[in-house]
Ligand code: GDP
């Protein structure tokens with residue numbers, strides 16, 4: 001499981017500044033893709049010894065009369081409960097405030113480790129500033145500056161200390177083939193449960209774990225046309241064939257954990273609601289995580305012609321950055337479009353694990369270079385020489401050359417498109433990375 005670090009603190013202590021610093025680079029890639037609003041609170045942390053999820057709990061308005069905890073959104077309190085580590089930010093220039101005390105009292109009840117970050121301490125006597133904050137009773141205050149990056153890396157590594165990454169062994173079936181892990185994600189009520197049930201049909205179903213907390217998903221063994229899949233079902237608890245009480249609590253962290261664990265993600269969207277901001281944020285996270293993706297536009301039944309045109313325009317406008325993925329217009333309720341959907345899952349899975357040989361990659365690179373040279377940057381034209389594959393799911397193409405720092409994002413995207421087209425990698429993001437040679 002990818003570790004989750006949750007940023008907590010009263011308004012203006014610097015949470016979103018820290019969030020932006022921790023998630024910046026990839027976000028920048030996504031941010032200039034059209035159709036995506038910038039107001040994200042969930043991001044993939046980078047620049048540490050392992051990937052992690054950062055949650056910024058900002059965005060709540062404190063009411064002076066009712067206390068800050070009441071003002072914290074439900075989602076904030078849920079994020080605190082689901083965290084692996086909490087970074088509690090306070091303002092080193094303002095000292096301890098009553099709101100800090102109130103939050104500290106709540107955090108001391110939390111089961112997970114809390115790191116106390118005294119922010120805005122650039123240019124200040126660290127020992128003097130942080131001395132004040134011992135009274136919060138949350139251990140040693142650590143001085144940082146989110147704006148300048150001081151102490152930020154250290155505090156993240158401390159937060160991750162107990163969560164050293166263990167590579168999952170791929171699960172295989174009796175023939176030795178890997179079993180694809182397919183996560184079904186989407187907002188509440190888009191039709192995930194209905195889709196899971198429709199996929200399972202009369203097939204044998206084994207749910208092989210029960211969720212412990214809201215952030216756990218159910219894993220289901222699915223056999224389709226002689227092939228095995230593991231469905232990662234984020235929809236909640238259900239029992240087939242009888243009435244049950246859904247104790248679902250929508251959890252973004254659960255959704256993100258499922259995305260991280262999966263090979264292929266089915267993103268379910270409600271055609272009757274259009275593309276919401278939350279849909280776009282989840283989609284952006286899938287892209288950040290590099291997962292293969294199939295988009296299911298559900299509840300296609302019962303839509304009139306003009307409504308269908310409208311949703312297609314919505315998709316063009318808001319999900320343009322998913323141009324690598326197949327879109328399917330389905331009805332989970334009427335079981336329409338499901339075989340085609342799963343065909344795309346197979347295609348995406350295959351693409352995610354495609355083997356790309358060095359000679360072919362290099363030939364495609366050289367053809368691309370002949371079409372368009374990388375633009376000159378600071379007076380020097382980057383020189384790209386050869387390419388090899390550096391990973392799978394997503395496929396990573398590593399290009400060796402000189403002055404590679406000067407390659408522009410737009411040029412990288414041109415190369416990504418070229419590789420994807422030539423190798424017919426439909427359904428998976430593809431990453432191009434550079435390695436500086438001489
Ligand atoms: P949030 O409400 O907790 O998300 O706080 P913001 O990240 O929006 O920051 C609030 C204000 O503090 C902004 O004006 C930031 O520029 C400023 N700020 C954030 N981090 C630092 C820091 O490390 N040093 C200084 N001097 N200012 C900071």
Ligand code: GDP
Pocket residue numbers: 186187188189190191192193194195235298299300301302330331332333334
């Ligand atoms: P979940 O919260 O994403 O698991 O959503 P559910 O599967 O519980 O579905 C929410 C509601 O949407 C239920 O009332 C379903 O019957 C309905 N629904 C699901 N799929 C479809 C569909 O393809 N067409 C229509 N019209 N309704 C659907």
